[in-house]
Amino acid sequence: MRGLARFSRNRLALVSLIVLILLYLIMAFSGFLEPENPTAQSRYSYLPPTAVHFFYQGRWVGPYVFGIQRRRNPVTFAEEQVVDPQLRYPVYFLVRGWHYRLFGIFPSDLHLFGSAGPLHPFGTDALGRDLFSRTLQGSEVSLGIGLVVVAFTFPVGILIGGLSGILGGVTDFLIQRLLEILLSVPTLPLLLALSMLVPANTPPVDSFLEIAAILAVLGWTGLARVVRGQVLALRQLDYVAASQAIGASRLRILIRHITPNLASYLIVSATLSIPGYILAESALSFLGLGIHPPLTSWGLLLSAALNSNSLAAHPWILIPGGCIALAVLCFNFLGDGLRDLADPHRLS
Amino acid sequence: MFAFALRRILSMIPVLVVVSALSFGIVQLTPGGFLTQYLANPRVSPRTLHLLEVQYGLTKPVWVQYLDWLGGILRGNFGYSFLYQVPVVSLIGQQLFWTFFITLLAAAFTWLVAIPLGVYTGLHPNTPFDYVANFLAYLAQAVPDFLIALLLIYFLLLTGSGDVGGILSAQYIGAPLSWALVGNLLAHLWPAILAIGLPGIGGLTRVMRANLLDVLSEPYVQTARAKGLANRRVVWKHAVRNAVNPFVSIAGLSLPYLFSGSLIVSIVLNLPTLGPFLYQAILNKDLYVVMDMLLFYSFLLQLGNLIADLLLARLDPRISFA
Numbered sequence: 032m033r034g035l036a037r038f039s040r041n042r043l044a045l046v047s048l049i050v051l052i053l054l055y056l057i058m059a060f061s062g063f064l065e066p067e068n069p070t071a072q073s074r075y076s077y078l079p080p081t082a083v084h085f086f087y088q089g090r091w092v093g094p095y096v097f098g099i100q101r102r103r104n105p106v107t108f109a110e111e112q113v114v115d116p117q118l119r120y121p122v123y124f125l126v127r128g129w130h131y132r133l134f135g136i137f138p139s140d141l142h143l144f145g146s147a148g149p150l151h152p153f154g155t156d157a158l159g160r161d162l163f164s165r166t167l168q169g170s171e172v173s174l175g176i177g178l179v180v181v182a183f184t185f186p187v188g189i190l191i192g193g194l195s196g197i198l199g200g201v202t203d204f205l206i207q208r209l210l211e212i213l214l215s216v217p218t219l220p221l222l223l224a225l226s227m228l229v230p231a232n233t234p235p236v237d238s239f240l241e242i243a244a245i246l247a248v249l250g251w252t253g254l255a256r257v258v259r260g261q262v263l264a265l266r267q268l269d270y271v272a273a274s275q276a277i278g279a280s281r282l283r284i285l286i287r288h289i290t291p292n293l294a295s296y297l298i299v300s301a302t303l304s305i306p307g308y309i310l311a312e313s314a315l316s317f318l319g320l321g322i323h324p325p326l327t328s329w330g331l332l333l334s335a336a337l338n339s340n341s342l343a344a345h346p347w348i349l350i351p352g353g354c355i356a357l358a359v360l361c362f363n364f365l366g367d368g369l370r371d372l373a374d375p376h377r378l379s
Numbered sequence: 380m381f382a383f384a385l386r387r388i389l390s391m392i393p394v395l396v397v398v399s400a401l402s403f404g405i406v407q408l409t410p411g412g413f414l415t416q417y418l419a420n421p422r423v424s425p426r427t428l429h430l431l432e433v434q435y436g437l438t439k440p441v442w443v444q445y446l447d448w449l450g451g452i453l454r455g456n457f458g459y460s461f462l463y464q465v466p467v468v469s470l471i472g473q474q475l476f477w478t479f480f481i482t483l484l485a486a487a488f489t490w491l492v493a494i495p496l497g498v499y500t501g502l503h504p505n506t507p508f509d510y511v512a513n514f515l516a517y518l519a520q521a522v523p524d525f526l527i528a529l530l531l532i533y534f535l536l537l538t539g540s541g542d543v544g545g546i547l548s549a550q551y552i553g554a555p556l557s558w559a560l561v562g563n564l565l566a567h568l569w570p571a572i573l574a575i576g577l578p579g580i581g582g583l584t585r586v587m588r589a590n591l592l593d594v595l596s597e598p599y600v601q602t603a604r605a606k607g608l609a610n611r612r613v614v615w616k617h618a619v620r621n622a623v624n625p626f627v628s629i630a631g632l633s634l635p636y637l638f639s640g641s642l643i644v645s646i647v648l649n650l651p652t653l654g655p656f657l658y659q660a661i662l663n664k665d666l667y668v669v670m671d672m673l674l675f676y677s678f679l680l681q682l683g684n685l686i687a688d689l690l691l692a693r694l695d696p697r698i699s700f701a
Binding site for chain 2: 211212215216217218219220221223224225226227228230306310313314317318319320330333336337342343346349352355356357359360363364
């Protein structure tokens, strides 16, 4: 409990934890929170973020949005989308809308809010799709990938690093050389090359898992290396010698006695490794080498800015990038806060 | 020292051989190849396709292809780019120059900001400036480099600047060297340098700050103060001089990451570096280019480690290589 009190004194880490919990809740309930079907196209391309109004002629009427009218500019003949103050659409809460599956299981069409008019909190993209809904949908991949990859790398890293440390000898030598090879190629070029292995026509969900697998192939090395070092240090301690004397197998010692003692270290290391995976996935998807449509991720959404030659006219397509930065920032703050907590040398 | 350097250089060889096998293996496992796109092309007959395969040596057994490639590298022949229809060697030269030029500028920018910032915040810990700098350092680390590049493009476009993307404006391409040309070059390069350099500042600043704080509490710093040295001398000659040591090895280690980090920024800003080159090669499955680039990036990493070790040995007399 003293640890908890100490942690909550670290404001930044505490706020980050709360923000992350919120982000993951939003991810879990993304279908419920998306006002529009994220893949549905509309007539309104590159609509700026919608202004929600509450007062009409000085009177409180609740939230509503104005309609959009398309017309030709009489001088340039360019098609323009202008706000039409004649058309007013109220914003309703808990409305029935497009069909989705909550948590991927329960079919539903209930949404937190929605409107018959053009309600786009983050604007729309080139095909008139609602960027807010797409950003929420992208969170499933962008935030989910960190957890999935950690779920891959942790057992592998702990087991291989642990075995390397506890078995020693030839096993240790071979594992260490393998690690050195994997660590001797810079991550990003290797990631790009590995992404070539994913066939272009894989089903979307498989491509998500394949990208996660690619990240995991490179992700377990650092963990394995440090776990080995910790195992070598802990192996000398009396309680390990004692359980060895009772006749416990080496695998049992690793799993029952050594790993629990590394728990705080492992939690810190997991927290600090997730932002790397989030950034790597967004980089891959940004370059078109990661997630494929109809799935989307924040990196893939940002790639629209790469192809767009008129970024200056619609900067709101950069909003998903802000989401990446927010998530990564929070993970870094939280990880550093947890590390300070776990490190007994910093008891100042 | 010389023996150590030699031993280190020799130990790079087996690693590079294994990395070459790894690169080759990845490329071999890739579904489809450069020639796959011709399969659906009615203008390319199966016979032409077969002739192309023979010409590129793709009909040989896999291990012969590997040994041919490896043997070629030893003789300075890095294989043949299917996409550009020329030997890879003839493509890399200019890109290599720009990669080094831009990366080294970005590294210089990172260190010129990070070291003074780290020293200042280390000397004035827990002040408002320290907190703000710390937060900005975290932020710079969290924003993906390509987002920084996109934001810079956005602001440049807002100001109406035409110097977006590439390294020279159209009127200067092929023009003789002049001050206006250099100015135009810099106008194109600073967004790249900022985007590549910013993410690294956060980590380096924190390392410098933490090192300096550690060193400042060492007894020899206390001694230096006790014997009446000027504060400036204590800080710069005793504290900073020692706090910078681990920094040297970090700098050497981070160089290869700057090279690969410039990859995406170069693609966004359309710079003629190795990054977009590798990217195009991957999109088009230009096998030899991909393999060569992986090997090359790995070689850079090894080289960075080597330089870090050697520099550290020169700077820190306590490290011996007996």
